[in-house]
Amino acid sequence: MKRLRLLRWSGSVLSPRTRPDLSQLQPHTFRRCQATAAASSAPLEEPVPEAAGTPFLPEEILQRLPSPPVTAARTSAKLAALHARLSLPSRLPLETLARTLVDASADPSIRFNNKGFAVLGNDLLGYYTSEYLLSQYPRLPLAVVFAAMYAYHGPATLAAIAREWGVEAAAEPGGEVDPGLLQFKRLPSEPRPELPHPQLISTRQEENPNFRRTMSSRTVYDDQFGEIKERTRSAETMQEKGATLQRASTDFVRAVFGAIYLHAGRAAAKQFYNDHITSRQVDMASLFHIKNPTRDLSRLCAREGFQAPVAKILSETGRKSRTPVFVVGIYSGSDLLGEGAGASLDEARTRAAVAAMKGWYLYSPTEFRLPSETEEPGARPWTPILVDPGEIAN
Amino acid sequence: MATSQRASRSLCDTFSRAVAPRYVCRTCRSHIVQPNVKQIRQATYSTGARENRTSLRPKAWIQRGGQPGTAATYATTASRSQKSLAESEPSAATDGYEEAHTWDGYEEAHTWDGLEHVGHQGHWRDLPPRPQDDYEPWLVAPAAPVVDRNEFLGYLYVALVEKLPYKGQNPALQQTTTDRTLDESLPIDVSSLQIKLSDSGTFSHLEDKTGAGQGKSDTTAAEASTSSEGSSRPFEISVAAMEEQLSGARFDFSSPLSFQILKRFSQLSGFRVPDPVLNAVLRGNKTALEFVELLTQSSKPKPKSVAEALIMKQKQAFGVDAQPSSTSAAVEAPNKKNTPPKPLGPNVMVLSRRETPVDKEKEVGRWKVIERELKARGLPVLGHKVLAPQGEAWNETLKERRL
Numbered sequence: 001m002k003r004l005r006l007l008r009w010s011g012s013v014l015s016p017r018t019r020p021d022l023s024q025l026q027p028h029t030f031r032r033c034q035a036t037a038a039a040s041s042a043p044l045e046e047p048v049p050e051a052a053g054t055p056f057l058p059e060e061i062l063q064r065l066p067s068p069p070v071t072a073a074r075t076s077a078k079l080a081a082l083h084a085r086l087s088l089p090s091r092l093p094l095e096t097l098a099r100t101l102v103d104a105s106a107d108p109s110i111r112f113n114n115k116g117f118a119v120l121g122n123d124l125l126g127y128y129t130s131e132y133l134l135s136q137y138p139r140l141p142l143a144v145v146f147a148a149m150y151a152y153h154g155p156a157t158l159a160a161i162a163r164e165w166g167v168e169a170a171a172e173p174g175g176e177v178d179p180g181l182l183q184f185k186r187l188p189s190e191p192r193p194e195l196p197h198p199q200l201i202s203t204r205q206e207e208n209p210n211f212r213r214t215m216s217s218r219t220v221y222d223d224q225f226g227e228i229k230e231r232t233r234s235a236e237t238m239q240e241k242g243a244t245l246q247r248a249s250t251d252f253v254r255a256v257f258g259a260i261y262l263h264a265g266r267a268a269a270k271q272f273y274n275d276h277i278t279s280r281q282v283d284m285a286s287l288f289h290i291k292n293p294t295r296d297l298s299r300l301c302a303r304e305g306f307q308a309p310v311a312k313i314l315s316e317t318g319r320k321s322r323t324p325v326f327v328v329g330i331y332s333g334s335d336l337l338g339e340g341a342g343a344s345l346d347e348a349r350t351r352a353a354v355a356a357m358k359g360w361y362l363y364s365p366t367e368f369r370l371p372s373e374t375e376e377p378g379a380r381p382w383t384p385i386l387v388d389p390g391e392i393a394n
Numbered sequence: 395m396a397t398s399q400r401a402s403r404s405l406c407d408t409f410s411r412a413v414a415p416r417y418v419c420r421t422c423r424s425h426i427v428q429p430n431v432k433q434i435r436q437a438t439y440s441t442g443a444r445e446n447r448t449s450l451r452p453k454a455w456i457q458r459g460g461q462p463g464t465a466a467t468y469a470t471t472a473s474r475s476q477k478s479l480a481e482s483e484p485s486a487a488t489d490g491y492e493e494a495h496t497w498d499g500y501e502e503a504h505t506w507d508g509l510e511h512v513g514h515q516g517h518w519r520d521l522p523p524r525p526q527d528d529y530e531p532w533l534v535a536p537a538a539p540v541v542d543r544n545e546f547l548g549y550l551y552v553a554l555v556e557k558l559p560y561k562g563q564n565p566a567l568q569q570t571t572t573d574r575t576l577d578e579s580l581p582i583d584v585s586s587l588q589i590k591l592s593d594s595g596t597f598s599h600l601e602d603k604t605g606a607g608q609g610k611s612d613t614t615a616a617e618a619s620t621s622s623e624g625s626s627r628p629f630e631i632s633v634a635a636m637e638e639q640l641s642g643a644r645f646d647f648s649s650p651l652s653f654q655i656l657k658r659f660s661q662l663s664g665f666r667v668p669d670p671v672l673n674a675v676l677r678g679n680k681t682a683l684e685f686v687e688l689l690t691q692s693s694k695p696k697p698k699s700v701a702e703a704l705i706m707k708q709k710q711a712f713g714v715d716a717q718p719s720s721t722s723a724a725v726e727a728p729n730k731k732n733t734p735p736k737p738l739g740p741n742v743m744v745l746s747r748r749e750t751p752v753d754k755e756k757e758v759g760r761w762k763v764i765e766r767e768l769k770a771r772g773l774p775v776l777g778h779k780v781l782a783p784q785g786e787a788w789n790e791t792l793k794e795r796r797l
Contacts, residue, residue, distance in 0.1 A: 080740030
């Protein structure tokens with residue numbers, strides 16, 4: 001497998017942060033050096049005010065900055081409290097944590113916003129979550145995998161995590177704002193879009209409803225959640241207009257993961273992931289949406305060489321009453337595949353088939369290893385895990 | 395005391411009425427059997443006071459001399475009981491009362507003419523100073539107080555040279571210690587002098603160094619010390635030499651010489667030695683060098699508010715404003731462990747003034763939006779002193795509109 005040299009391209013993330021494009025964006029130029037950098041590389045041609053070297057800038061200068069200066073991170077109580085609350089490693093400086101709180105809509109310069117961190121953190125989250133899901137549930141259908149990925153680190157979840165972390169949002173970004181607040185330019189108030197909230201998997205909004213998109217195409221072309229990727233141009237225009245709180249919170253949490261990975265290393269990032277993502281309880285059985293369970297079950301049994309499934313009444317009560325209850329079991333030969341109870345025989349049989357299908361899909365090995373565990377020094381060599389031949393064709 | 399008095403009196407009153415209770419405890423029984431003289435007299439005084447109360451009350455101020463048997467209140471009875479029995483004879487009480495009652499020399503005053511005048515009658519600023527108002531202070535505080543340790547050390551050395559008795563051959567120093575001042579007319583070399591200590595480590599006297607003459611050439615770092623008049627020439631001696639002589643030396647607070655030295659030191663430096671410093675030196679048995687360190691520490695200007703002190707502490711802890719304070723802290727608190735300054739915690743913000751709602755709006759970045767919208771609507775920006783100074787444009791326009 002090809003290995004990327006992270007340090008090479010992450011050099012821009014950790015490089016001294018000066019603002020070369022300020023002459024186009026801002027009428028005044030101020031030097032803002034990141035504390036983790038050794039020294040600034042590019043000398044500024046315009047005269048820098050004397051106050052730029054001092055840790056405390058006057059308010060007039062601060063209000064012209066799109067985001068708080070780096071020196072303000074040390075004096076922010078909110079930021080220090082957040083650092084301590086998350087038990088972040090001490091190698092992650094407060095300045096970087098402050099940078100993860102600056103959204104791209106607040107400060108368009110990539111040297112000061114969290115975009116680079118967020119991209120890395122998003123990939124890390126997708127990597128860790130997908131390997132965890134596939135190792136623990138090797139037979140999950142792809143649609144459920146997408147749904148589980150969304151449940152573990154989708155935008156809604158990450159926004160909830162940011163809220164649970166106690167991150168508050170600033171009303172308006174600026175240099176005078178406390179660095180411990182999430183800073184983003186809010187979208188102007190508009191009527192709610194006509195489109196309903198995009199739902200997952202089956203009912204998602206297509207660009208062209210006539211164009212048939214399969215699960216395989218989603219795997220190849222779409223993002224980790226099976227959603228259509230945002231086009232670059234539309235993303236830029238959206239960024240100029242502003243961002244929603246959910247979007248900014250999502251990018252912040254992703255950026256924190258990326259920052260931890262860059263500053264504290266892989267082990268710390270993995271530990272942080274286990275503490276904050278894996279520890280969240282997701283009911284995998286509720287993510288299924290099986291349309292024809294009996295048909296799928298018979299196909300599954302045919303594919304796996306089992307005997308054809310047979311539904312049998314295990315028990316019943318009140319057949320002649322208003323509320324009868326039937327308990328139906330589905331057998332493959334003498335093996336009970338699933339069991340379900342319902343008010344009618346059909347309902348009970350369907351429930352039993354769904355239970356049998358879930359029992360098949362939600363198989364989990366008792367002991368499993370993650371591929372990322374082999375990256376640790378001194379780890380045992382990788383042993384192949386169970387790979388399912390694929391989901392049952394509909 | 396008062397409670398026991400009241401209890402005993404009530405007991406006596408009770409028993410004087412000869413009401414026999416069914417059960418009498420042992421203590422009360424002893425009271426019954428042997429009532430002491432004091433209680434008997436108190437009982438008689440109280441009865442006598444009840445009889446004389448109506449006649450004495452209008453002239454109760456006459457009895458302020460402490461004459462017994464006149465007051466009917468409990469407090470006077472209690473205070474009287476603390477006096478000796480000889481003073482509280484009933485015969486003396488009647489004599490005193492008669493004497494006060496029949497004294498004719500008293501004339502009640504209705505104006506304050508003839509009374510001794512104390513203070514001024516107002517307009518003291520307009521009164522010219524009298525000769526007795528002039529005084530010469532022994533210490534004039536300078537405008538810029540001394541905060542340098544080496545200067546304190548030099549002043550202390552000069553005070554020692556001036557006040558310690560001299561036992562040597564130099565005739566210029568053979569004067570009495572009170573008259574000796576280091577000025578131009580005194581042909582002495584300070585570096586040739588040696589401060590001798592007694593066996594207990596206290597300052598004893600001055601002596602000539604054995605190799606006098608080479609001392610001045612050996613001095614490297616110049617230390618200028620001047621007397622309070624400012625007319626003396628600089629006497630050069632290195633700080634290291636002074637520290638060497640003063641190391642291990644202590645003040646003998648049983649000797650008036652130490653206080654003369656300290657007074658002369660205060661006159662020279664213009665810095666009044668605080669009592670806590672003297673107390674620390676006395677109780678801690680500190681050396682002269684530690685005394686100088688304490689003075690240097692205490693002479694630094696104190697922060698005027700708690701916020702300033704906390705901000706300084708935060709700055710020191712975060713390294714924004716690094717100040718070497720390890721030596722002074724060690725001298726100031728020798729019993730405690732020498733710990734570096736601890737911050738209040740990175741999650742503590744110290745503000746120099748009370749936080750206003752405007753500050754809170756600024757903290758979340760909303761204030762600039764409010765300000766912008768207010769200005770766009772032609773409304774005044776209120777709520778902050780700096781933001782709405784007097785005579786701003788909107789204020790002027792408002793005035794014009796009103797006119």
